[in-house]
Amino acid sequence: MTQTVKLAKLKRSEKNVRTTPPKNIEAMAASIRARGIMQNLLVTAARPKGMFEIIAGDRRYLGAMMLAEAGEIAAADYDVPVKIITGDEADLREVSLTENFQREQMTVAEECVAFQHFLKTDGDVDAVAKRFGQTRRFIEGRLRLADLAEPIFEALAAGKISYEMAKAYGSTADKAKQKRVFEQYGHSSYVNADQIRRAIANDTMKATDPIAILVGADAYVAAGGRIERELFSEDGDRWTDPELAQTLAATLMEAEAKRLGEELGVGWVRPVATTSLYGITSDLHRVTLPAAPLTDEEQTRCDEIEERMQVIESDMEDEGIDDDTYAALDAESDRLREEYQAIHDKAPELTDEVKGQVGVFLTLGRDGKMTLDTTYYSETPIRLPGDDRPLPSSPSSRRTADLPPEAVAPGGKPLSARLHDELAVQRRDILAASILGDPGLALDYMLFCLADPSHGYGRYGTTVRAGRPQDPQIPKDQPATQAQVAIAEAREGLDTSWTEGANPVERFEAFRALSDDAKAAWLAVVVATSLEAKPDYSSVTTNPLHARLASILEIEPAKWWRPTSANFFDRVSKGTLLALLTSVGGAPLAARYMASKKGEISTSCEKLFAGEAITEAETKEAALAWVPDAMRFDLVSAADADEAFGDEPDDEGFDDDGDTNDLGADDAGIDSDEALIAAE
Structure with a gap:
């Protein structure tokens, strides 16, 4: 039976099974202030007579006491609804456990909908926050989650995604962006909140960005x-x-570059919104200018310093010199050396003869300030006065006739070595991310590479022993691709409990105890992260076995990777872009951009090849299906495999003594055990 007891007649009890201090008492106090205590407390009679101990309802009691201490209510007069329980200590503890154990908290989705309802009623976020004893930020966060794209909120309500995942999607209010990311990653069991947040952040810019x-x-x-x-x-x-x-x-940097160009009188000043010029100068020639000659006054002073230094050295060699005199001469020597070095450290002399042929870069620092790089570059090799050395060849002078098709851009010009390497790595990542979903195929591939007697590391495009491949050097500031995110997600989802063993035997036994699914996940990740981006030994840069794996997996690179200004269009010439536009939309499409600047064409290409441009259906379809040949797997034939692998070994590839040919034990003059140790 429910009755009321004055707040002052209640006290906390040791029989309450909740031993940790209740949290968020302020919110409970706000609720009591607005609506009173809505649910009765469970209490039992205590000493002195007339007092009651709280078996369940500690947080409600502390919230009311907070109001009493603040003078908002009087503890001696405030009625608290209670239900009085009788029994021995064991009975009372059982009641306390039952009441706490059976209470079910509201889900986050239910809280979101509820706060959204109250906001519609009150129309004021601050009022709702005060009403429920929460911060404005907390209420805004719940309202953001309530306004998630419909499929994401439904997944939250159904418990298919966690609260942390929902917050990651809610890091943007753009529902279209939320939905795109959810469709891409929402059905993967390897995805975590940080990866979702990164995927969304790739479409935004931090306010602290330079x-x-x-x-x-x-x-x-x-x-x-x-x-x-x-x-x-x-x-x-x-x-x-x-x-x-x-x-x-x-616009700001171009205006500053124009001003500096006029001020310096150089051939060009190129603005780049980055602190690093890595890769940007690959098609340019660095110009090392001679230092300006010394003036007559400077030369005279240098002669004086040299003469004085000789006197100082002679005086310091005198064994009878006292310590103070020696220290003074030593200090004077240091000052003269610094002065001498400062005179000779003159800035390079930019003569009128070469000024118009060179240029510099205007960079952007992390603090958002523009800085002029002091290194000079030229677009073509130039000869400085007095330099009779042969001119270096231009980076663009490479012949394309001897290059494989995937190393040549549309229009016939070769891709830069760096861009070719990057595309090879990204193509490999697509294959690696795809093989994650087929551990059986990964197992077949791994076992074949281990068992085949003619196995060589480069020959099969994998390290297989789980060593990491030696990738071409790629800038660290490039945004993660979809394939790279998928690989990272798979790695983070692995069961790593077995790695905590103190020695290899313990770790091995722990690994053996994993479930088959956990081992399969490890297998897929190990194989996926062993894939080589490109071989070094032949002109065929797509490994034939990679091509076969891709055909089995029915990989379509265009669904994983789309060309952008940053990863392709800005990295090729205007002629290449026009040739590419011709290939997907015909000459009329290319003609639209003939008079445009390369940067404008690059921006237009990014939208066209992302399917965001308004154009003919056939052109859009062709653009969405296009990837550079360097990203394709279907250019490798059986003939390419023969060229890449050469002759197969005789018989089964074993010597008479049972050793594999590729160990070369007999040739090295060592026995088979030594050969195996060397191979390890």
Whole structure:
């Protein structure tokens, strides 16, 4: 039977099974302030007579006491609804456990809908926050989750995704972006919240990004840019129109580059919104200018320093010199050396003869400030006065006739070595991410590479022993591709409990105890991360076995990778872009861009090949299906395999004594055990 007891007659009990301090008492106090205590407490009679101990309801009691201590209610007069329980200590503890154990908290989805309802009623986030004793940020976060794209909120409500995952999707208010990422990653069991947040962040720009600092929030918003508050992270707000910010930054940097060019009188000043020139200067020639000659005054002073230094050295060799005199001469010697070095460390002399042939780069620092790089470059080799050495050949002079098709860009020009390497790595990543879903195929591939007697590491495009492949050097600041994200997600989803063993035997036994599914996941990841990007031994840069795996998996690279300005279009010539436009849309499409600047064509190509441009259906279909030959797996034939692998070994590849031919034990003059140790 429920009755009321004055708040002052209640006290906490040791019989309550909840021993940890209740959390968020402020929120409970706010609820009591607004609506009173809505659920009765369970209490039992205690000493002195008239007092009651709380068996269940500690948080409600502490919330009411907080109001009493603040003077909002009087403990002696405030009625608390209670249900009085009788029994021995064991009975009371059982009641406490039952009451706490059977209570079911509201789900996050239910909280979101409820707060959304109250906001519609009150119309004020601060009022709702005060009403429930929460912060404004907490309420805004729940409202953001309530406004998630429909399939994501349904997944949260059904328990298919966690609260942390929902917050990751809610890091942007753009429902279209949420839905795109959910469709791409939402059905993978390997995905975690950080990966979702990174995938969404790739389409936004942090307010602390150097480009954002350079542009400034006021100019960005005035130009129509949108800023999205980050409710689930302390990393700062995000700009949801990064292309606009980049355009504004480019305008600022181009204006500064023009001013500097006129001031310096050099051939060109190129603005680049980065601190690193890695790869940007690959098609240019570095110009090392001679230092300016010394003036008559400078030469005279240098002669004086040399004469004085000889006197100092002679005086310091005198064994009868006292310590103070020696120290003074030593200090004078140091000063003279510094002065001498400063006179000779003159800036390079940029003469009028070469000034118009060289240029410099205007870079953007991490603090958002523009800085002029002091290294000079030329687009073609130049001869400096007094230098009779042969001119170096131009990087673009490579012949394309001897190159494989995938190393040649549309229009016939060769891809840069760096771009070719990057595309090879990304093509390999697509294969690696695809093989994750077929551990059986990964097992077949691994066992074949281990068992085949003619196995060589480069020959089969894999390290197989789980060694990491030696990839071409790729800049670390490039955004992760879809395939790379999938690989990282799979790795993070592995059961690593077995790795905690103190020695190899313990770790092996722990690994053996894993489930078959856990071992299969390890197998798929090990094989996927062993794949080589490209071989070094032949002109066929797509390994024939990789091509066969891709055909079995029915991989379509275009579904994994799309060309962008950053990863392709900015890296090839204008002629290549026009040739590419001709190949997907015919000469009329290319003609539209003949008079455009390369940067404008690159931007248009990015939209066209992402399917975002308004164009004919046939052109859109062709653009969405196109990838560079360097990203394709279907260019390798059986003849290419013969060329790559050469002759197969005789018989089964074993010597008479049972050793494999490729160990070469007999040739090396060592026995088979030594050969095996060497192979290890």
